[in-house]
Amino acid sequence: MTQDSGRGLLARIDSPSDVAGLSLGELGILAAEIRRAIIEQVSLCGGHLAPSLGVVELTLALFKVFDLERDRIIWDVGHQAYAHKLLTGRRDRFPTLRQLGGISGFPRPCESPYDHFGVGHSSTSISAGLGMAMARDLAGEDHNVVSIIGDGSMTAGMAYEGLNQAGDMGLKYVVVLNDNEMSISKNVGALSSFLSRKLSGPMITRFKREFESLLKQIPRIGPDLAMYARRGEDSFKSFFTPGMLFEAFRFTYVGPINGHDTAALIDVFKQVKNMDSPVLVHVLTTKGKGYDPAESNPTFFHGVGRFEPETGLAKKPKTGDFASYTEVFGRTLCRLAEKDERIVAITAAMPEGTGTSAFRERFPERFVDVGICEQHAVTFAAGLACRGFKPAVAIYSTFLQRSYDQVVHDVCIQNLNVNFFLDRCGLVGEDGATHHGAFDLSYLRHIPNMVVMAPKDEAELQRMMITAIDFDGPAAVRYPRGTGVGARLSDNPRPLALGKGELVLDGRDALILAIGSRVYPALEAAGELEQEQGLSVAVFNARFVKPLPEKQILDLAKRFKFVLTVEENALAGGFGSAVLELLADRGALDGLVLRRLGLPDRFVEHGKQKELRAMVGIDKNGMKRALLEASGLKADRPRRARD
Numbered sequence: 001m002t003q004d005s006g007r008g009l010l011a012r013i014d015s016p017s018d019v020a021g022l023s024l025g026e027l028g029i030l031a032a033e034i035r036r037a038i039i040e041q042v043s044l045c046g047g048h049l050a051p052s053l054g055v056v057e058l059t060l061a062l063f064k065v066f067d068l069e070r071d072r073i074i075w076d077v078g079h080q081a082y083a084h085k086l087l088t089g090r091r092d093r094f095p096t097l098r099q100l101g102g103i104s105g106f107p108r109p110c111e112s113p114y115d116h117f118g119v120g121h122s123s124t125s126i127s128a129g130l131g132m133a134m135a136r137d138l139a140g141e142d143h144n145v146v147s148i149i150g151d152g153s154m155t156a157g158m159a160y161e162g163l164n165q166a167g168d169m170g171l172k173y174v175v176v177l178n179d180n181e182m183s184i185s186k187n188v189g190a191l192s193s194f195l196s197r198k199l200s201g202p203m204i205t206r207f208k209r210e211f212e213s214l215l216k217q218i219p220r221i222g223p224d225l226a227m228y229a230r231r232g233e234d235s236f237k238s239f240f241t242p243g244m245l246f247e248a249f250r251f252t253y254v255g256p257i258n259g260h261d262t263a264a265l266i267d268v269f270k271q272v273k274n275m276d277s278p279v280l281v282h283v284l285t286t287k288g289k290g291y292d293p294a295e296s297n298p299t300f301f302h303g304v305g306r307f308e309p310e311t312g313l314a315k316k317p318k319t320g321d322f323a324s325y326t327e328v329f330g331r332t333l334c335r336l337a338e339k340d341e342r343i344v345a346i347t348a349a350m351p352e353g354t355g356t357s358a359f360r361e362r363f364p365e366r367f368v369d370v371g372i373c374e375q376h377a378v379t380f381a382a383g384l385a386c387r388g389f390k391p392a393v394a395i396y397s398t399f400l401q402r403s404y405d406q407v408v409h410d411v412c413i414q415n416l417n418v419n420f421f422l423d424r425c426g427l428v429g430e431d432g433a434t435h436h437g438a439f440d441l442s443y444l445r446h447i448p449n450m451v452v453m454a455p456k457d458e459a460e461l462q463r464m465m466i467t468a469i470d471f472d473g474p475a476a477v478r479y480p481r482g483t484g485v486g487a488r489l490s491d492n493p494r495p496l497a498l499g500k501g502e503l504v505l506d507g508r509d510a511l512i513l514a515i516g517s518r519v520y521p522a523l524e525a526a527g528e529l530e531q532e533q534g535l536s537v538a539v540f541n542a543r544f545v546k547p548l549p550e551k552q553i554l555d556l557a558k559r560f561k562f563v564l565t566v567e568e569n570a571l572a573g574g575f576g577s578a579v580l581e582l583l584a585d586r587g588a589l590d591g592l593v594l595r596r597l598g599l600p601d602r603f604v605e606h607g608k609q610k611e612l613r614a615m616v617g618i619d620k621n622g623m624k625r626a627l628l629e630a631s632g633l634k635a636d637r638p639r640r641a642r643d
């Protein structure tokens with residue numbers, strides 16, 4: 001611990017071992033300081049506030065009891081790890097949170113030796129922790145492995161796959177269930193009511209009644225047995241605790257424990273530390289604890305933009321007044337569902353994030369939040385489609401990665417009318433590598449039967465939505481995070497012709513083939529090249545990555561020598577690859593100078609979307625640079641292409 005007592009306790013915590021020496025009273029002071037530091041920083045740069053505020057005491061108790069130099073602590077999702085970051089030598093870098101070149105919003109082993117597993121997607125902590133527990137035993141080591149998982153993340157099948165194996169293996173291993181009854185929104189599913197012990201309602205009453213009448217039917221001793229059962233009502237109730245579930249997985253169950261009572265947490269962790277079989281500690285916390293605005297609106301403060309710390313009021317983002325793609329999607333889906341009763345909206349624990357919360361209010365019987373169960377969401381949609389419904393699976397690009405086999409096997413092979421609306425495609429900004437929607441064009445376009453589209457603006461999104469829903473087969477529409485361009489919206493969007501793009505600007509010297517979010521920047525690039533260099537650049541909006549507008553692209557390629565493709569997706573296997581394959585297969589590459597812009601073959605870090613797009617060279621300037629370099633047109637312009 002450094003000598004810096006003047007600036008509070010937190011300023012003296014340089015590593016986890018500094019926490020171990022603190023008294024209970026000091027831990028209380030430290031908890032308050034950590035909360036202040038988190039609120040102050042997140043109010044400036046946005047981030048996952050409510051989850052992090054909810055686990056301050058839990059983090060301190062873990063750090064107090066476990067030895068982080070040896071023991072492994074694995075945070076599920078990792079969005080609640082800000083206190084962990086502050087206590088593991090990153091206090092000074094905390095002001096750089098989620099910014100370009102700064103520390104990540106999630107644990108990352110490359111950032112700190114105390115981040116034992118890289119996260120961002122949920123429900124991985126039990127599998128990873130169990131793997132580490134087995135590795136420890138194989139290596140003949142002796143330390144603890146602790147996975148901390150939220151009740152929302154416990155809705156995912158993967159968590160149970162891990163529990164199932166852990167119970168069977170019987171290794172020394174601790175799971176902490178951080179139960180705040182919230183996912184991002186209120187947690188869903190039968191299990192969540194089991195965890196929150198709402199079984200004491202009608203279900204238990206009915207069970208008791210039936211059980212009692214069964215006992216009474218036993219000759220002679222029946223009535224006495226029923227009386228004893230009534231007397232033992234308390235133990236009867238306690239029989240139905242969440243412990244039953246975890247004990248069935250052969251975990252020792254401890255809890256529930258008040259997750260804001262540091263002393264109680266420390267006592268329990270001291271006990272479980274010495275157990276040599278799987279144990280689950282059930283901890284009850286309040287999401288947003290200690291900050292009134294977050295406690296009263298944990299969904300809003302789950303992942304929040306900049307806000308006024310005194311009031312909790314959001315600061316207006318500088319992104320303009322236009323509606324976001326998410327809002328346009330949500331509104332349009334409601335409009336379409338008014339006219340078509342077969343439309344069903346499905347989200348995997350993201351009603352707000354995907355814009356489907358309005359649908360939930362309007363059409364509750366046709367709205368399903370399946371929990372953090374992306375695989376199930378897709379196959380569930382396939383089942384609906386088998387019976388003539390038109391499911392709209394609203395999901396972030398990065399999370400659909402989980403469902404690749406379900407998309408192939410359950411949807412596309414059977415050619416079902418499941419519609420995927422992929423939000424947050426391309427670079428999402430501050431959430432970084434785990435959340436960028438970098439791969440969907442690549443992982444969808446090679447699947448037979450699939451239609452893949454990307455709109456240039458929000459009006460085109462509307463048209464693509466109806467195109468997807470009308471098309472009798474699987475279709476995906478991918479759109480970026482953020483606001484549109486202010487395009488005029490329609491109450492009655494018309495479908496597009498499948499596999500047809502549009503030439504949005506004609507030209508003579510070079511051609512940009514653009515898709516989705518890159519069309520408008522391509523137009524800007526063309527405009528500036530004209531002004532600055534006297535170059536005449538054509539821009540083609542492909543609209544479809546599959547079916548690719550083949551004839552239009554082949555015809556255009558005959559007219560131009562210099563061709564640039566641009567997309568906000570991995571270069572490998574994306575739109576540019578599709579164009580390149582087409583031109584090569586049709587022998588149309590000869591004499592053509594083709595360059596492809598897209599996301600590189602490395603994981604792009606966190607930062608503002610604008611900064612990241614510039615960094616990887618897919619913004620307006622990147623396109624100008626690429627065209628000038630490829631063509632040499634800058635040097636000896638103007639030169640008519642191909643003549």
Ligand SMILES: Cc1ncc(C[n+]2csc(CCOP(=O)(O)OP(=O)(O)O)c2C)c(N)n1
Nearest residue numbers: 051120121122150151152153182183184349
């Ligand atoms: C596979 C996957 N799907 C969706 C998400 C988006 N997401 C981030 S946190 C979260 C809720 C997690 O709830 P819980 O585990 O209870 O943690 P809490 O925020 O309540 O602390 C969701 C749905 C994700 N990170 N990973």
